[in-house]
Amino acid sequence: MKRFSQQPVVALTGAGISAESGVPTFRGDEGLWRDHNPQELATATAFHRDPELVWAWYAWRRELIAACRPNAAHKTLAAMERELEDFTLVTQNVDGLHQAAGSQRVLELHGNIWRLRCTRCDYRTEDHSVPLPNLPPCCPACDALLRPDVVWFGESLPRQVLDAAWRAVVDCQTMLVVGTSALVEPAASLPLLALRNKSRLVEINPSETPLSEHAHQVLRQPAGEALPRWWSAFKK
Numbered sequence: 001m002k003r004f005s006q007q008p009v010v011a012l013t014g015a016g017i018s019a020e021s022g023v024p025t026f027r028g029d030e031g032l033w034r035d036h037n038p039q040e041l042a043t044a045t046a047f048h049r050d051p052e053l054v055w056a057w058y059a060w061r062r063e064l065i066a067a068c069r070p071n072a073a074h075k076t077l078a079a080m081e082r083e084l085e086d087f088t089l090v091t092q093n094v095d096g097l098h099q100a101a102g103s104q105r106v107l108e109l110h111g112n113i114w115r116l117r118c119t120r121c122d123y124r125t126e127d128h129s130v131p132l133p134n135l136p137p138c139c140p141a142c143d144a145l146l147r148p149d150v151v152w153f154g155e156s157l158p159r160q161v162l163d164a165a166w167r168a169v170v171d172c173q174t175m176l177v178v179g180t181s182a183l184v185e186p187a188a189s190l191p192l193l194a195l196r197n198k199s200r201l202v203e204i205n206p207s208e209t210p211l212s213e214h215a216h217q218v219l220r221q222p223a224g225e226a227l228p229r230w231w232s233a234f235k236k
């Protein structure tokens, strides 16, 4: 039997892990903004039709997230990175709270709300200012519109990030799935790949998901409570 620290572990997180920090998920009622559904705002079509509207929504989310702090679940994952020899954190979140908790290596499948990129040239920047001085922001290199460096519905995920996630999942012995409804592809396929490779699947989510019936262990509690407890037990 390998020591706990030698076991390869992957954690996949979704919006639920940040819920206790005060970041709304998209699927709860508080996910609506000025009667708009995120699924209608987080698209390239919406951005081209009305960049002011989409940027106003992102400005609101940036302000909201700026006031949030990482919770015990984010901190536990940062500790796991320090204490495990082979640990990979994959997130669908764009809020940067994993990094704020101390995680150094985060595979961000859906980008990051604190990065902006040009819609025309290769310009990219990280900008934590709240509020942004100009909305919508323009590219200092070519004057075209900047957009949030996030993956919108209908767009493809960054190839290298997704490949690194697939590789980690194929090799892992334990996969933790925390605070994700496991509905958004291709992230939802990662736990299924882990199962196919005989890894142990642990789900932490207060609600049932399509993954629940396949998981070896299901913890129906908020991540901030369940994850620290699970980690203590794992280390014994």
Ligand code: NAD
Pocket: 014, 015, 016, 017, 018, 019, 020, 023, 024, 025, 026, 027, 028, 092, 093, 094, 095, 096, 110, 178, 179, 180, 181, 182, 183, 184, 204, 205, 206, 207, 209, 221, 222, 223, 224
């Ligand atoms: P999701 O599909 O990942 O669903 C949220 C899940 O979290 C639900 O299954 C819910 O039961 C669970 N949950 C709620 N509270 C929890 C808690 N305290 N502990 C553990 N689990 C909890 O997320 P979504 O909101 O439908 O968003 C879809 C996509 O939108 C995400 O993949 C992400 O890219 C983006 N998003 C990101 C953020 C963020 O960065 N914080 C927030 C909202 C949406």
Ligand code: ZN
Pocket: 118, 119, 120, 121, 122, 123, 139, 140, 141, 142, 143, 144
């Ligand atoms: Zn540009």
